[in-house]
Amino acid sequence: MTQHLTEKEVRSIAEYARIGLTDEEVSSMTVDLNNIIESLKPITEYNLEGVEPTFHPIGGLVNVSHEDVVKEGFSQETALQNAPKQQEGSFLIPSILGGGDQ
Amino acid sequence: MALSDMSVKQIQAGLINKEFSAAEVAKQSLARISAADKSVHAFLEVTEEAALKAAENVDAALAAGTFSKLGPLAGVPVAFKDNMNMTGTHTTCSSHMLENYVSPYTATCVDRILQAGGIPLGKLNMDEFAFGSSTETSAFGRTYNPWDLERVPGGSSGGSAAAVAAGLATVTLGSDTGGSIRQPGSFCGVVAVKPTYGVVSRYGVVAFGSSLDQVGPFARSVEDAALAMNALAGHDEKDCTSQPVSADFTANLAEGVSGMRIGVVPSFMEAEGLDAEVREKVEEAIEHLKKLGAEIVEVELPNAQAAMSAYYVLGPCEAFSNLARFDSVRYGYCPEGFKDLGSQCEAARAGGFGLEARRRIMLGSYLLSSGVYDKYYYPAQQVRTLITQDYVNAYEKVGCIIAPVSPRTAFKFGEIADPTSMYLSDMFTISINIAGNGGMSFPVGLGAQSGLPVGVQLISPAFKDENMFKVAAALETVYGAAPVAPAFSDGKAGE
Numbered sequence: 001m002t003q004h005l006t007e008k009e010v011r012s013i014a015e016y017a018r019i020g021l022t023d024e025e026v027s028s029m030t031v032d033l034n035n036i037i038e039s040l041k042p043i044t045e046y047n048l049e050g051v052e053p054t055f056h057p058i059g060g061l062v063n064v065s066h067e068d069v070v071k072e073g074f075s076q077e078t079a080l081q082n083a084p085k086q087q088e089g090s091f092l093i094p095s096i097l098g099g100g101d102q
Numbered sequence: 103m104a105l106s107d108m109s110v111k112q113i114q115a116g117l118i119n120k121e122f123s124a125a126e127v128a129k130q131s132l133a134r135i136s137a138a139d140k141s142v143h144a145f146l147e148v149t150e151e152a153a154l155k156a157a158e159n160v161d162a163a164l165a166a167g168t169f170s171k172l173g174p175l176a177g178v179p180v181a182f183k184d185n186m187n188m189t190g191t192h193t194t195c196s197s198h199m200l201e202n203y204v205s206p207y208t209a210t211c212v213d214r215i216l217q218a219g220g221i222p223l224g225k226l227n228m229d230e231f232a233f234g235s236s237t238e239t240s241a242f243g244r245t246y247n248p249w250d251l252e253r254v255p256g257g258s259s260g261g262s263a264a265a266v267a268a269g270l271a272t273v274t275l276g277s278d279t280g281g282s283i284r285q286p287g288s289f290c291g292v293v294a295v296k297p298t299y300g301v302v303s304r305y306g307v308v309a310f311g312s313s314l315d316q317v318g319p320f321a322r323s324v325e326d327a328a329l330a331m332n333a334l335a336g337h338d339e340k341d342c343t344s345q346p347v348s349a350d351f352t353a354n355l356a357e358g359v360s361g362m363r364i365g366v367v368p369s370f371m372e373a374e375g376l377d378a379e380v381r382e383k384v385e386e387a388i389e390h391l392k393k394l395g396a397e398i399v400e401v402e403l404p405n406a407q408a409a410m411s412a413y414y415v416l417g418p419c420e421a422f423s424n425l426a427r428f429d430s431v432r433y434g435y436c437p438e439g440f441k442d443l444g445s446q447c448e449a450a451r452a453g454g455f456g457l458e459a460r461r462r463i464m465l466g467s468y469l470l471s472s473g474v475y476d477k478y479y480y481p482a483q484q485v486r487t488l489i490t491q492d493y494v495n496a497y498e499k500v501g502c503i504i505a506p507v508s509p510r511t512a513f514k515f516g517e518i519a520d521p522t523s524m525y526l527s528d529m530f531t532i533s534i535n536i537a538g539n540g541g542m543s544f545p546v547g548l549g550a551q552s553g554l555p556v557g558v559q560l561i562s563p564a565f566k567d568e569n570m571f572k573v574a575a576a577l578e579t580v581y582g583a584a585p586v587a588p589a590f591s592d593g594k595a596g597e
Contacts (some may be wrong), residue, residue, distance in 0.1 A: 010464070015448075016471075017467040018451050035521070040478060044477055057300070082432070084434070094446055
């Protein structure tokens with residue numbers, strides 16, 4: 001079977017998709033993904049010259065705007081009710097620029 | 103007759119004739135879940151307070167003589183797949199990622215069932231984030247098929263199908279991205295409807311594949327499913343894909359199929375992997391439709407064979423985008439002790455998502471990457487055009503298509519361990535999501551070898567869902583409405 005992805009590539013996909021994987025998980029994920037990608041082969045063998053893509057089953061969708069009227073929405077408290085961490089009415093996150101000690 | 107075996111109309115007649123009150127319906131249903139769901143495990147959460155409150159409203163209307171002004175599901179026990187938000191309930195998607203999430207709002211589909219007078223019993227188990235065909239990927243344990251507790255109920259809406267099959271609810275809702283309503287409907291022997299894409303709003307339903315997802319009902323009769331559709335269908339300003347549908351799905355149920363042209367797809371009936379007992383039941387249903395006066399016409403769907411690979415490109419790509427929202431910040435699982443956001447997010451997604459969810463996210467990420475996109479994603483969207491055109495061509499000749507739902511009956515737990523083999527469960531259902539048509543599973547009795555339920559799939563042209571309801575109603579005159587599974591009928595608790 002064609003090797004579509006190496007373990008190194010699987011690691012970089014995991015990094016991009018922000019999914020931490022252990023070394024063991026990287027090996028089994030590499031096997032699984034290669035099998036699945038192999039099963040997608042028919043899509044690469046179709047003669048699709050001149051065929052327009054359909055990105056959505058309902059054609060001709062347009063953006064819908066509503067009147068600029070103030071409606072009741074979530075309160076700040078409700079919007080934060082599921083936040084793992086919060087502080088002074090905001091979502092609390094660790095440093096995004098590394099370090100985190102400043 | 104036990105309440106748990108009753109149809110919508112039978113329950114409502116009982117209420118009107120004062121044989122029982124809505125409060126009794128709610129209390130009996132809750133007691134039944136306590137007793138019988140020990141063996142099925144369809145429910146992840148039971149909403150006792152909401153059920154009793156809804157029943158109170160129905161009883162008040164009965165006392166005031168305004169019962170007829172309530173909606174089509176007034177006094178009827180209902181339950182929802184756990185990817186549907188309902189204020190104050192956990193909406194976990196059967197994932198550790200959302201284990202502690204409490205919905206701050208209600209999905210439109212749930213709201214419409216509640217507005218229609220339904221008595222909400224709770225939230226139902228599913229494959230994690232709807233990735234699966236057996237409900238085995240739930241982070242909160244398996245659901246057992248009421249027809250054989252050693253077997254899966256199908257998936258991803260396994261809890262929704264099993265609850266109806268065990269008489270734990272009269273109507274439930276599920277969602278279907280590649281077969282997730284119809285396949286468990288077939289495995290559990292109940293009526294299971296995936297409406298045309300755009301008929302039911304998805305607002306408040308946790309998204310999987312946004313160009314494929316659709317919400318629909320499970321019930322034990324065609325009329326019950328049609329009544330639920332009447333409550334569900336129609337435009338919602340919160341989902342711009344929802345269309346102004348005003349059909350009365352019960353209107354033509356008694357019309358019959360005399361003179362109707364119904365399509366059969368030879369390549370489906372001869373497909374490799376289709377079990378003989380399933381083929382026999384589909385052929386038998388076709389013979390019955392002929393006897394009822396339908397004209398059976400062969401139609402070809404030459405590109406449907408590419409639907410599987412197109413789906414396993416499009417589904418994971420859309421899932422990858424949709425599941426990017428789980429970032430450990432606004433909601434969802436968040437591990438302790440990380441000093442930077444990137445590591446916290448990686449650990450949250452590693453610990454929160456199960457194996458199949460991680461596989462699909464990884465696959466979607468790969469397929470959308472530069473260079474790979476042109477090889478898989480773009481061609482898959484071109485294939486979608488061909489498949490859609492195949493159906494359009496077929497529907498020039500026929501008003502409905504009949505096909506298998508699943509290539510086989512319910513399998514045992516752990517029997518299908520390899521992901522690519524599991525994906526074949528949806529070989530007959532996927533092309534309908536790709537094209538956006540309506541499809542439903544109607545139960546036609548038990549397979550000759552397995553003795554387990556078999557469903558036939560009825561497939562409608564887009565926004566002509568009433569066609570498949572008419573054919574299902576005609577089949578119901580032969581097969582009868584779906585029974586509660588024997589170990590659970592007559593109020594039995596399956597022990």
